[in-house]
Amino acid sequence: MSSEKFVTFVWAPAGESLPLVAARFTIRRMKPAPFLNRRAFLNACTSAGIASPLLPGILYTLAAQAQETAPSAASPAAGPASGPGANHAASANTSNEAKAPALPKITTEMIDRAAELAGVGPFSDEQKKMMLDGLNDQRDAYGQIRALKIENSVPPAFAFHPGPAAKPAESSVVFQGTTPQLVFDDAESAAPKVSANLEELAFASVLELANLIWHRKVTSVALTQMYIGRLKRYDSQLHFVITLLKDRAMAQAKAADEDLESGLYRGPLHGIPWGAKDLLSVKGYPTTWGAGGFEQQTFNEDATVVQRLDAAGAVLVAKFSLGALAMGDKWFGGRTRNPWNPALGSSGSSAGSASAVAAGCVGFAIGSETLGSISSPSTRCGCSGLRPSFGMVPRTGAMALSWTMDKLGPICRSVEDCALVLDVIHGPDGKDLSAGASIDFHWNPDADWRSLRVGYFKSDFDPLPPLQLKEAVAGETPEDTKKREDANAAAQDEYTRRTYDKKYEQVALDKLTKMGVNLIPVELPKLPWDAMVPLLTAEAAAAFDDLTMSGRDKLLTEQGPEDWPNDFRIARFYPAVEYIQANRARTLGVRQFAKLFEKVDVIVTPSTDEQLIATNLTGNPAVILPNGLRGADAPAPPAVDDGNHDNIGGPGTPVSITFLGALYQDAKLAAFSHAYQEATGFLKLHPKLD
Numbered sequence: 001m002s003s004e005k006f007v008t009f010v011w012a013p014a015g016e017s018l019p020l021v022a023a024r025f026t027i028r029r030m031k032p033a034p035f036l037n038r039r040a041f042l043n044a045c046t047s048a049g050i051a052s053p054l055l056p057g058i059l060y061t062l063a064a065q066a067q068e069t070a071p072s073a074a075s076p077a078a079g080p081a082s083g084p085g086a087n088h089a090a091s092a093n094t095s096n097e098a099k100a101p102a103l104p105k106i107t108t109e110m111i112d113r114a115a116e117l118a119g120v121g122p123f124s125d126e127q128k129k130m131m132l133d134g135l136n137d138q139r140d141a142y143g144q145i146r147a148l149k150i151e152n153s154v155p156p157a158f159a160f161h162p163g164p165a166a167k168p169a170e171s172s173v174v175f176q177g178t179t180p181q182l183v184f185d186d187a188e189s190a191a192p193k194v195s196a197n198l199e200e201l202a203f204a205s206v207l208e209l210a211n212l213i214w215h216r217k218v219t220s221v222a223l224t225q226m227y228i229g230r231l232k233r234y235d236s237q238l239h240f241v242i243t244l245l246k247d248r249a250m251a252q253a254k255a256a257d258e259d260l261e262s263g264l265y266r267g268p269l270h271g272i273p274w275g276a277k278d279l280l281s282v283k284g285y286p287t288t289w290g291a292g293g294f295e296q297q298t299f300n301e302d303a304t305v306v307q308r309l310d311a312a313g314a315v316l317v318a319k320f321s322l323g324a325l326a327m328g329d330k331w332f333g334g335r336t337r338n339p340w341n342p343a344l345g346s347s348g349s350s351a352g353s354a355s356a357v358a359a360g361c362v363g364f365a366i367g368s369e370t371l372g373s374i375s376s377p378s379t380r381c382g383c384s385g386l387r388p389s390f391g392m393v394p395r396t397g398a399m400a401l402s403w404t405m406d407k408l409g410p411i412c413r414s415v416e417d418c419a420l421v422l423d424v425i426h427g428p429d430g431k432d433l434s435a436g437a438s439i440d441f442h443w444n445p446d447a448d449w450r451s452l453r454v455g456y457f458k459s460d461f462d463p464l465p466p467l468q469l470k471e472a473v474a475g476e477t478p479e480d481t482k483k484r485e486d487a488n489a490a491a492q493d494e495y496t497r498r499t500y501d502k503k504y505e506q507v508a509l510d511k512l513t514k515m516g517v518n519l520i521p522v523e524l525p526k527l528p529w530d531a532m533v534p535l536l537t538a539e540a541a542a543a544f545d546d547l548t549m550s551g552r553d554k555l556l557t558e559q560g561p562e563d564w565p566n567d568f569r570i571a572r573f574y575p576a577v578e579y580i581q582a583n584r585a586r587t588l589g590v591r592q593f594a595k596l597f598e599k600v601d602v603i604v605t606p607s608t609d610e611q612l613i614a615t616n617l618t619g620n621p622a623v624i625l626p627n628g629l630r631g632a633d634a635p636a637p638p639a640v641d642d643g644n645h646d647n648i649g650g651p652g653t654p655v656s657i658t659f660l661g662a663l664y665q666d667a668k669l670a671a672f673s674h675a676y677q678e679a680t681g682f683l684k685l686h687p688k689l690d
Helices: 038-050 055-069 108-118 125-146 206-214 220-238 246-261 304-311 351-358 375-381 415-425 478-514 534-543 545-550 564-571 576-599 611-618 666-680
Strands: 008-011 158-161 241-244 273-277 315-320 341-345 364-369 384-387 407-412 454-457 519-522 602-605 622-629 654-661
Touching (some): 108 125, 206 220, 206 246, 220 241, 220 246, 220 273, 220 315, 220 351, 241 351, 246 315, 273 304, 273 351, 304 315, 304 415, 315 351, 351 364, 351 407, 375 384, 375 622, 375 654, 384 415, 384 666, 415 666, 478 519, 478 622, 478 666, 519 576, 534 564, 545 564, 576 611, 602 666, 611 654, 654 666
Parallel strands (some): 273 315, 454 519
Antiparallel strands (some): 008 158, 241 315, 364 407, 602 654, 622 654
8 A cells, every 4th residue: 555645535424423622722713814813814704605605505595585675575484493402402403493484496697697607608508408307406406404403413424634544653662662661669758748738749741740649648638629710710700610520539539539549540641630622521510612502501421531531540520611612711601811911812712621721720731722722822822732633532522623634632731641631532432434554653751862863943933024014006995995094003002022032933943953963945835725725614504504594693792704703604604616726725734734744743933824834734743832921121021911822922822843754653743742842841931820
């Protein structure tokens, strides 16, 4: 079999049950070069889709409008409060749902109007007449599928694999061999001393806490009580808890202590309190997805990741906030805050996971990423985040946003913590078809990272080109002048902040050179990455089809032009043909990244910029880690945090750097990132909350 990497879509056998669920991270949006603007990005991307929309989809909308204005049309009855995941408590009984009125037949005039929007045609009268029966039949078929009320947990009948499920190469054995058994020194002096004030352990690493538990210097019950106390105390300031699982946590902690006393030790996560992003289902508790209208939603099964952490002896203490349906840091209870500067949001969508870890309120947390949702909050909150290769961690029991892009991963205080967690949660579960059976990960902290070839995206570390501001044009109105001046002011502010943060990125390269790393200049493959992002919104609109069609999208907190309700509506005009073409372009991206990683093993890159889009599309793993604190001379944060950028924290807030790896070489990537983190010591920096 050829070793060339490519994108495949595996069709499931007919009639086979597919209970795949997926996870989702912050949508990052594109601002005109050279900056990446998270909230503006999808706006630009989806506009490309509108230029060539699905002709029958447009016809459906035009017919619906005609039906609404027709004198004889019946008024559509309001549907019940049913949405994605109709098996949960938030879903209403649909038996009394009013039947949608019949739409008027598609006409040749509608075809003309739709063709103009789609950028196709013009069609002759004969062609239009020939199309009518087929278009009407095709539109009628939509209703038959919609009537199924497909739950969010049901994936399409294909699975995305960004590369062949191959065994690690011979050169990778040192990084992906058998996980070394942790052996703690039995000497009394080996374990750190513990004072009467357990909160001194709040920012300890997982390995440090594991050492204390092993030596019986602290119990899981005592740690759990301490972290629950901190969660209660700082939640009023940071707004990161959706559901506190006190009873479940205390029962687990007690069991962990009893197991240890009886000689059963489950590994380094034994007795360690942790928190889950609230898109992971936990039986007996709400799984809200951070969204209005889903506050009481429940599922009858724990997510696979939750089951695996339970088996490892970890103690789940809370379900953490995420932006509504995994966008940003605003949820139905407010906005999750950055512990380093609570006046600002934590970014998202793994908002609560990053905020709580940074604030020393759990030992570790699980987040998810589709397009920046581990990277962005880890950057703002100064955490270490590991976004695994696509398919490394099964997403069963997690909210689906984009079946071909969603990824689950750890957010921790150190890269080593992330590796210890990933070692537990990775591997197939027989349900998520994207989780390959031969993909493996074994953490080896003693791996020889010096043998790795390290590249860096040279142009991303170069000084920024001069800023080009918009100039006045003849005849512009006062309103146009105001818009231009506001846009120029915003661009100038972002340019100033980006220029300031550049020096921290350069320091990272200097540090790597001092570590003996021979940096190899490489460049990001040149492809229209932003034009592929409508793949995400098309899949998201399908995942939440019933939310849009029932009108329940009005219950979501954010209702602006760049928020999910509007994005879902726009995505319905994305053509099936263009979706497939974008996936074919994505195949080219996967192949080009595979060739890039034939030259290097790890790539150093700023945490922002176009690489974030590209690597989420190709499925390559990333480690995001703190890279210092901004000085007193840093640009002041804006008066209002609009969620557009992650470099706005101001003096005393963290910056980050990102390391990228080849597909399924996550252990190799983690080993190198761990070495850099140990050499810098930035993981010891913590916010002052009191």
